[in-house]
Amino acid sequence: MQTFDEIVTLMSARGLRVTDQRKTLAKLFSEAVGYLSPKDVYDHMGKTYTGLSFDTVYRNLRVMEELGVLEQVMFEEGVKFKIHCRENDHHHHMICLGCGKTYPIKFCPMEQTNVPTDFKVIRHKFEVFGHCKACAEEEQVQGGE
DSSP states (O other), rough: OOOOHHHHHHHTTTOOOHHHHHHHHHHHHHOOSBBBHHHHHHHHTTTSSSSSOHHHHHHHHHHHHTTTSSSEEETTTTEEEEEOOOOSSOOOEEEEEEOOOOOOOOGGGGGGOOTTTTOOOOOOOOOOOOOOOHHHHHHHHHHHH
């Protein structure tokens, strides 16, 4: 996970204007555990920045994703973001639906995919959803009551 200072440095190095709102976003994601929805971010930012629009929040999330600061994942309930992990090698994730913890998958399934010769892959994502041990045990305890 990237630190607040690393995120701000990356934004600046990539030519992005480092505003107070973007610093607040960087701080929020550097301290967050798991994934945040755009609404989570909007609600948090709205406490400090009255009059902030949802469009502004969403636009900043997209910009930070394009910079490689954030990762976007599509959950059943909608899109969520988290800080980009520090793993430098190409990898994918297993994601706990309970707590949002991620586990790296150290191989790429694209290597076993027969891509048609008339198709050019631009990018890809592979995510596996389930429950970590702690959340699975908690679910089992709650289900048994």
